[in-house]
Amino acid sequence: MGEENRLQRWRERISTELDTVMGFWTRHSEDKEYGGFFTCLGRDGAVYDQLKYIWLQGRQVWMYCRLYRKVPRFHREELLNSAIAGGEFLIAHARPSSDSLKCAFVVTRDGKAVKIQRTIFSECFYVMAMDELWRTTHKEKYKREARKMMDQIVHWVRVDSSGLGRPELPGAEPVNSMAVPMMLLNLVDQLCEDDEEAAMKYSELGSWSVEKILQHLQRDGQAIFENVSEDGQELPGCMGRHQNPGHAIEAGWFLLRQAFTNADHNLGKIAVEKFIRLPFESGWDQEYGGLFSFQDVDGHCPTQLEWSMKLWWPHTEALIAFLLGYMETKDPRLLGDFQKVYDYVFSKFSDPEHGEWFGYLTQEGKVALTIKGGPFKGCFHVPRCLYMCEEILTKLIEDKGAKTQ
Amino acid sequence: MGEENRLQRWRERISTELDTVMGFWTRHSEDKEYGGFFTCLGRDGAVYDQLKYIWLQGRQVWMYCRLYRKVPRFHREELLNSAIAGGEFLIAHARPSSDSLKCAFVVTRDGKAVKIQRTIFSECFYVMAMDELWRTTHKEKYKREARKMMDQIVHWVRVDSSGLGRPELPGAEPVNSMAVPMMLLNLVDQLCEDDEEAAMKYSELGSWSVEKILQHLQRDGQAIFENVSEDGQELPGCMGRHQNPGHAIEAGWFLLRQAFTNADHNLGKIAVEKFIRLPFESGWDQEYGGLFSFQDVDGHCPTQLEWSMKLWWPHTEALIAFLLGYMETKDPRLLGDFQKVYDYVFSKFSDPEHGEWFGYLTQEGKVALTIKGGPFKGCFHVPRCLYMCEEILTKLIEDKGAKTQ
Numbered sequence: 055m056g057e058e059n060r061l062q063r064w065r066e067r068i069s070t071e072l073d074t075v076m077g078f079w080t081r082h083s084e085d086k087e088y089g090g091f092f093t094c095l096g097r098d099g100a101v102y103d104q105l106k107y108i109w110l111q112g113r114q115v116w117m118y119c120r121l122y123r124k125v126p127r128f129h130r131e132e133l134l135n136s137a138i139a140g141g142e143f144l145i146a147h148a149r150p151s152s153d154s155l156k157c158a159f160v161v162t163r164d165g166k167a168v169k170i171q172r173t174i175f176s177e178c179f180y181v182m183a184m185d186e187l188w189r190t191t192h193k194e195k196y197k198r199e200a201r202k203m204m205d206q207i208v209h210w211v212r213v214d215s216s217g218l219g220r221p222e223l224p225g226a227e228p229v230n231s232m233a234v235p236m237m238l239l240n241l242v243d244q245l246c247e248d249d250e251e252a253a254m255k256y257s258e259l260g261s262w263s264v265e266k267i268l269q270h271l272q273r274d275g276q277a278i279f280e281n282v283s284e285d286g287q288e289l290p291g292c293m294g295r296h297q298n299p300g301h302a303i304e305a306g307w308f309l310l311r312q313a314f315t316n317a318d319h320n321l322g323k324i325a326v327e328k329f330i331r332l333p334f335e336s337g338w339d340q341e342y343g344g345l346f347s348f349q350d351v352d353g354h355c356p357t358q359l360e361w362s363m364k365l366w367w368p369h370t371e372a373l374i375a376f377l378l379g380y381m382e383t384k385d386p387r388l389l390g391d392f393q394k395v396y397d398y399v400f401s402k403f404s405d406p407e408h409g410e411w412f413g414y415l416t417q418e419g420k421v422a423l424t425i426k427g428g429p430f431k432g433c434f435h436v437p438r439c440l441y442m443c444e445e446i447l448t449k450l451i452e453d454k455g456a457k458t459q
Numbered sequence: 460m461g462e463e464n465r466l467q468r469w470r471e472r473i474s475t476e477l478d479t480v481m482g483f484w485t486r487h488s489e490d491k492e493y494g495g496f497f498t499c500l501g502r503d504g505a506v507y508d509q510l511k512y513i514w515l516q517g518r519q520v521w522m523y524c525r526l527y528r529k530v531p532r533f534h535r536e537e538l539l540n541s542a543i544a545g546g547e548f549l550i551a552h553a554r555p556s557s558d559s560l561k562c563a564f565v566v567t568r569d570g571k572a573v574k575i576q577r578t579i580f581s582e583c584f585y586v587m588a589m590d591e592l593w594r595t596t597h598k599e600k601y602k603r604e605a606r607k608m609m610d611q612i613v614h615w616v617r618v619d620s621s622g623l624g625r626p627e628l629p630g631a632e633p634v635n636s637m638a639v640p641m642m643l644l645n646l647v648d649q650l651c652e653d654d655e656e657a658a659m660k661y662s663e664l665g666s667w668s669v670e671k672i673l674q675h676l677q678r679d680g681q682a683i684f685e686n687v688s689e690d691g692q693e694l695p696g697c698m699g700r701h702q703n704p705g706h707a708i709e710a711g712w713f714l715l716r717q718a719f720t721n722a723d724h725n726l727g728k729i730a731v732e733k734f735i736r737l738p739f740e741s742g743w744d745q746e747y748g749g750l751f752s753f754q755d756v757d758g759h760c761p762t763q764l765e766w767s768m769k770l771w772w773p774h775t776e777a778l779i780a781f782l783l784g785y786m787e788t789k790d791p792r793l794l795g796d797f798q799k800v801y802d803y804v805f806s807k808f809s810d811p812e813h814g815e816w817f818g819y820l821t822q823e824g825k826v827a828l829t830i831k832g833g834p835f836k837g838c839f840h841v842p843r844c845l846y847m848c849e850e851i852l853t854k855l856i857e858d859k860g861a862k863t864q
Contacts, residue, residue, distance in 0.1 A: 094697070094762070102759045103696040150628060158628075166630030223555060223563075225571030291508040292499070354507045357499070357833040359765040359819055414764055416821060428762040 057389070058454045064396065065447040071404065072440035076121065076128070078409035078426065079114070079433040084136050088164050090143035091136075093432040097424040098408045104163040108148050110432030112179030115140040117433050119186040121441060134190065141187045145199060148180055155206040156217065160429070172220045174207050178237045181207065185244050204241060208259065211238065228284045229293070232305060235266035239308050243315075264312055264321065267305050271328050277351050278302035278333050292357060297349040299337025300368020306330035307375040310382055319382075326379040326388070334372060334391060342418050343398050345369060362417040366431065369399050370439035377446040411436050462794070463859045469801065470852040476809065477845035481526065481533070483814035483831065484519070484838040489541050493569050495548035496541075498837040502829040503813045509568040513553050515837030517584030520545040522838050524591040526846060539595065546592045550604060553585055560611040561622065565834070577625045579612050583642045586612065590649050609646060613664060616643065633689045634698070637710060640671035644713045648720075669717055669726065672710050676733050682756050683707035683738050697762060702754040704742025705773020711735035712780040715787055724787075731784040731793070739777060739796060747823050748803050750774060767822040771836065774804050775844035782851040816841050 082099030083091045085106075093110045094103035118137035121128035147165030148157040157176035158167040184200035187193070210218055211234060242260040246253040269286035272279045280296045281289055288294050306329030313322035337345045344364035348356040355361070376392035379385070402419050403411040405426070413431040414423040425431070487504030488496045490511075498515040499508035523542035526533035552570030553562040562581035563572040589605035592598070615623055616639060647665040651658040674691035677684045685701045686694055693699050711734030718727035742750045749769035753761045760766070781797035784790070807824050808816040810831070818836040819828040830836070 096759060102755075103762075105696060158630075160630075162630040167628040168630040169628070170626060221575060223572040223575070225563075225565075225567040225573040291510060350507075354501060355829045357508075357828070357830060359768060359828065362827060363764060417827075422767060422822075423762070423764065424760045425762060 057386075058451060060389070060393075061447050061451050061454070064392075065444060065451065067400070068440050068443050068447065071400075072437060072444060073127075074409045075411070075437050075440060076433075079437075080133070080136070083114070083427070083433060084139075085163065088143065089139035090147075090165075091140060091433070092163075093427040094429070095425065095427040097405065097412075097426060099410075099426065102425070105160050105168065105429075106143075106163060106165075107160045107429050107432070108144070108157050108176040109159070109179045109430070110427075110434065111140055111144055111148070112176070112181075112183040113434035114432055115144065115183035116179070116186045117437050117441075119183075119190040121437070123186070123190045124445070125441065137187060138191065141183055141196065144180055144183060148176065154217065155203055156219070170219075172218045174210055174218070174234065175237065177203055177207050178241060181241055182244055189247070200245070204245065207241075208238070212262075229289065230266055230269055230282050230284050230286065232267060232270045232278075232280050232301060235263040236301075236305050236308055239263035239267065239312060243308070243311050246315075260312060264309065267309060267329075268324070270302075270305070271324070273351065275328060276332070277336075278305070278329060279351065292350065292354075295351045295354065296356070297333070297337070297351055298347070298368075299333040299345050299349065300347070300365070300371050302333035302337075303330050303345075303368065303375045304371035306333075307371065307378045310375070310378045313382065322382040326383055326385070330372075330375045330379050331388075331391075337368075338394075339364075339417065343394075344402070344415065344417075344419060345372065360414075363422060364402070364415040364417065364419060366399075366403050366411050366413045367435040369395055369403065370435040373399070373439050374442050374446075377443055377450070381446060381450065462791075463856060465794070466852050466856050466859070469797075470849055470856065472805070473845050473848050473852065476805075477842060477849060478532075479814045480816070480842050480845060481838075484842075485538070485541070488519070488832070488838060489544075490568065493548065494544035495552075495570075496545060496838065497568075498832040499834070500830065500832040502810065502817075502831060504815075504831065507830070510565050510573065510834075511548075511568060511570075512565050512834050512837070513549070513562050513581040514564070514584045514835070515832075515839065516545055516549055516553070517581070517586075517588040518839035519837055520549065520588035521584070521591045522842050522846075524588075524595040526842070528591070528595045529850070530846065542592065543596065546588055546601065549585055549588055553581065559622065560608055561624070575624075577623045579615055579623070579639065580642065582608055582612050583646060586646055587649055594652070605650070609650065612646075613643070617667075634694065635671055635674055635687050635689050635691065637672060637675045637683075637685050637706065640668040641706075641710050641713055644668035644672065644717060648713070648716050651720075665717060669714065672714060672734075673729070675707075675710070676729070678756065680733060681737070682741075683710070683734060684756065697755065697759075700756045700759065701761070702738070702742070702756055703752070703773075704738040704750050704754065705752070705770070705776050707738035707742075708735050708773065708780045709776035711738075712776065712783050715780070715783045718787065727787045731788055731790070735777075735780045735784050736793075736796075742773075743799075744769075744822065748799075749807070749820065749822075749824060750777065765819075768827060769807070769820040769822065769824060771804075771808050771816050771818045772840040774800055774808065775840045778804070778844050779847050779851075782848055782855070786851060786855065 082095050085092055090106050090111050091114045092101045096102050115137050118133050122133050147161050150158050150167035157180055159171040159176055160168045181200050181203045184196045188196035242256045246256055269282050270279050272288055280298050281293050283289055306325045309325035310322055313325060339346055345368040347363055347365050348358050348361040350356050372395045376388045380388040402415055405412055410426040412421045416422045487500050490497055495511050495516050496519045497506045501507050520542050523538050527538050552566050555563050555572035562585055564576040564581055565573045586605050586608045589601045593601035647661045651661055674687050675684050677693055685703050686698050688694055711730045714730035714734060718730055744751055750773040752768050752770050753763050753766040755761050777800045781793045785793040807820055810817055815831040817826045821827045
């Protein structure tokens with residue numbers, strides 16, 4: 055009963071926090087004139103820049119739809135309408151050129167392209183938004199948008215990347231960057247929900263993504279690297295030694311989702327032990343608490359200025375990962391780890407005065423940036439974490455209830 | 460006499476520091492096999508990555524030649540030989556394509572291009588290296604390299620930027636980014652030393668660069684902005700409000716050099732009051748000391764994660780700027796400001812144990828990155844500052860001596 059109480063206390067606080075966080079975004083971020091969302095929001099929600107970052111537009115549409123569709127108290131007309139307006143903004147403005155599916159990275163308030171990245175990520179969040187909009191509205195056009203873009207992304211990644219516009223350079227050998235198979239695995243998870251045709255279509259892509267992610271387990275299974283060669287070997291220099299504990303942990307829970315889908319307990323075990331527990335142990339700051347942003351596996355100082363800062367999103371990934379990991383293994387140590395991160399985030403990141411979380415703390419845990427949203431922080435990691443944790447805790451509590459009856 | 464003593468004490472310590480700093484680079488950074496320099500050096504000088512960043516290759520060649528040419532105790536064969544090997548490395552490997560002068564941003568140890576930036580800065584440091592090599596060796600081929608590249612840069616900036624490879628996007632209006640005219644003014648200063656033909660050729664470019672820099676003085680002369688419109692108007696959003704105190708102060712001393720050349724005391728006054736004193740007062744951290752890296756003119760929190768960190772290079776620019784400013788105005792407040800920065804750098808950045816300076820401190824002044832060199836820090840800002848301060852202090856001491864005789 056002690057543990058069940060603990061799960062219930064967690065769920066209660068997390069549910070309340072999800073309401074507060076979503077209240078922040080619905081109050082401050084919607085652009086009622088042009089559609090889409092402002093994400094450059096100060097501590098109190100005031101808009102300090104009107105640029106629209108496409109990653110964050112796609113993520114916010116996804117978040118609104120997902121909550122509308124899955125959580126009864128968010129099944130609210132105004133949430134759906136904002137999501138649709140955001141989706142229509144993306145369809146109208148995300149792609150600067152009519153002859154290409156390449157999306158911008160950032161556009162003006164009224165949708166004019168400011169910058170294009172030569173990567174696949176704007177497009178991936180476009181797929182997430184469109185697929186979730188389809189599931190929420192049942193309008194086929196959104197499904198068509200999602201599928202068309204997904205085919206394009208897979209083509210860029212697995213057949214021919216020239217459409218991304220990156221020059222081929224003799225010193226830049228192809229790299230298996232973990233972000234790419236992670237993102238694809240996450241999209242496979244998204245597209246295949248209750249959809250047998252999609253599950254058939256994307257099954258091989260899912261397996262390929264898992265295989266590519268597992269190549270990042272290096273040094274005899276003792277470290278996760280962000281970058282390896284295309285055939286899974288360690289790369290020279292900083293790039294090869296680069297570690298991102300939060301990202302490894304996120305990969306861990308993506309793998310766990312795949313393990314659940316396929317009842318693959320071997321994969322589940324690797325996900326928990328190697329992608330979740332290992333980076334958490336090496337990435338947790340023993341002195342001040344919190345997860346380091348970046349590390350060098352051999353203990354060199356990373357060259358990224360923020361390496362020792364504590365960012366919000368790795369902590370949200372850890373909360374999800376520990377609960378999913380517990381669901382898979384029932385290992386109580388994972389609940390202890392969850393508690394550790396939970397205590398840290400509620401005392402350091404959460405802002406009880408204005409809602410939402412601060413995103414950027416110093417190593418010591420002081421707020422370094424007071425912004426609540428910016429070019430890379432929007433309505434996504436915090437509410438996704440809270441929504442998923444609420445859902446998993448509910449399931450865990452139900453399971454315990456069933457057992458004790 | 461009190462003041463002269465102070466100038467002498469400063470010069471003595473600065474000379475010793477210059478020797479220590481240069482010892483660090485000559486001991487640790489030279490690649491004797493391929494030519495050029497390793498710049499990714501840990502606290503003790505150990506190479507942690509072999510990539511070669513072209514900005515830093517060009518800057519180190521420039522620094523070695525300049526010291527060899529101007530400072531008798533550095534007139535050493537091995538310094539010249541390393542500079543020539545670095546220059547030859549640049550000529551052989553900086554340009555990945557034989558049909559373009561576009562330079563890489565970073566190459567492998569043996570010179571294969573890894574990444575190309577769509578800006579002019581690699582090319583600018585190439586010019587600095589080649590011009591200084593010519594002045595040091597008197598070999599015409601280096602002068603030809605410098606001039607050819609300079610013409611190309613001016614063409615990209617003032618005639619047609621399409622060769623840089625940036626896409627034209629409807630939401631990205633042309634911006635007058637202060638870095639561009641600053642860099643050009645610095646190159647004009649470099650190319651015109653004791654060269655009347657060059658002075659004629661580049662005189663108009665110098666005036667144009669000054670005019671473009673002065674457009675960054677905004678808000679009724681109360682703030683320096685990093686970015687303004689092409690016609691000198693304030694831009695919307697974060698980009699428009701963005702301030703970089705160290706960069707403004709560096710622009711200040713570039714303007715002062717131009718003011719000396721043309722005996723333009725009005726420009727000298729603007730340089731000191733608006734580009735040096737103003738950003739120093741608003742950019743100095745009253746609580747912990749040191750210059751903030753970035754600020755928002757309206758007091759919003761910047762979105763750059765390192766905004767409150769203290770970086771080495773703004774402080775080196777300030778030291779140069781205060782001494783040059785004092786040379787121009789004889790305003791004793793500038794020596795007080797110099798003392799403040801001098802005390803800060805010697806207590807916080809300088810590493811008495813292994814030599815050279817740390818580059819990156821937290822807001823509170825704690826070393827955040829222990830590296831001595833990396834992708835953006837090489838053998839340049841610290842020795843350039845120490846060399847220039849030594850030279851200016853010598854001149855000031857001589858002037859005082861002459862007066863009291």
